[in-house]
Amino acid sequence: MRKNLTQRLLQAVIVLAGVTLLIFVMLRIVPGNPIETMMGEHADAATVARMTAELGLDQPLYIQFFRYISSAVRGDFGTSYSLGKPVSQLMGSAFVNTLILAVFAALFAWIVGIACGICSAMKKNRLPDRLFMGFSLLGISLPVFMAAMFLQYIFAFQLKWVPISGTDSWAGFILPAIALGWNSAGQVAQMTRTTLLETLQEDYIDTARAKGRGPLGVLIHHAFRNAMLPVLTMMTVQFSGLLSGAVITETVFSINGIGRLMVQAISGRDIPLLQGTALLATTVVILGSLLADSLYSVLDPRIRKEG
């Protein structure tokens, strides 16, 4: 297990290095000169050349890369061209908002998703099942911006229960969390239902019934934990997806998170900021899948066995 984890961590580092290189190269291949974008159309050639030299963009690519890597390991991701602040500082404050949003969205998705899945499985092919599965399907198929506007219209505009956008108070996170989490909730609900129904066919479920367990006891004590193994993996991956920034949700609800920062970086050809946010998203996803693997082996003794 420990050996396995070390191996996985090493792999993660290699993947991260590879992705960094890829992002770095890609940003320099795409057409468009960031300096020109920064200075405006009427900047004279001499100023552009001076700025390019100042930012080190006239150096060969490999030198630029090693400079970037060596300062990145020290936590310095450069200074944003468009916002004029250190990238690490910008990402830090944006990540807090994204984190809060992701935690809320995930809580909503998991609680609602698992509950719907269990109810559906228990009432298979009956009315509650169809209602819950309809709710899930809606979440999966509805684009986030539509779900967002729909929620805004009802709960903020008509009922005025929560603010329509912004993050001045905690209440501001409720609608975006639901809009963002609905999709994940739908996926979790469908998967929970499917795996639960599959698990209920297993031989050990018969054994549990034969020893006198009632339907609820069988479900909770015997089926649930086995059924949740694949669902758990999915939830961890979902969470890292939520953490790496929700571009549309953050835009619709004016939340200053990683997603919005990324959009800003792209439209402003802000290479340091774009690099930083892309790297952050990658790290979060890699850590997420690492966590999923470790959790799986904690919950399933058959995987745990190799010392």
Place this chain on the structure above:
Amino acid sequence: MNDRTLEVRNLNVTIRTDRREVRPVNDVSLDVLAGSIVGIVGESGCGKSMTARAVMGLLPYSGKVDGGTVRLCGREITALPEKERRKLRGSEISMIFQEPMTSLNPVIKVGKQVEETIRLHTECSREEAKEKTLAMFREVEIPEAETRYHCYPHQLSGGLRQRVMIAMAMVCKPKLLIADEPTTALDVTVEAQILNLLEHLRDAGTSVLIISHNLGVIARVCDYVYVMYAGRIVEQAATEVLFGRPTHPYTRGLFRSVNSLREGSATLETIPGVVPNLFRLPAGCSFSLRCGQCGANCEKNMPELLETEPDHRVRCFLTEKEDAE
């Protein structure tokens, strides 16, 4: 009266499929006397497992008992509400299954799984339950009980897993243990050990109903045998009687196929044909399609299960004729 642990009378089980209904258990009556091991033998799909499940109250959702009674120590149990039924399971009647590999929950320690049965049926503390579990492990001869208690199913061999299953079934001292193909998935030496264990349990006062297609297993441990074919009992007798004078053509066919192996004959004797589809049973005797001695009457009418000698019943027109002559 109460020397019968289990008394099944005219039991019918119906399973509803999309449009039609089939009856995998048809008019089955059987007794398990206290302190005996009784066997049900037959090919796959003959209804033996379905009979056991009906007795347990664990029929699949599409199946139901429609007609007949099941008495456990004189008490009718088919009409009991599900909640009452549940209380009997694991405490009065227990069941072990064919596949010890998949019959244990893979993510729960085996000790805990045995303990669960105790805690479902008796009020006792964790420590007491653990004590009882360990005592039961020793009784079913699981070596190093304390260590095994903390094992997960995948860490145990097939034989040990079946012992754990038996421990789980026996820990509340049920009156009846139903063993559905208990040794089919095990190798022969382990099979012998498990059968010894079942005999030991019988001697300790639990009646056992064994379901098997293996005549060797039946001969080895059973006191009384029922032969099932296509949902019906076709022959029943004490083990020595049945093995000494098998009478129904189906039973004789089963024995011939085993004996041809034993006598080292070059070809394996078989019963021609396959078990009939329950949707398309012949009008008369269910075995008529495969029977070498099938007469005109056999194709039209279902014979009764009649006594040919004291406590030996056969469902066949041929034996009836012999009696008449």
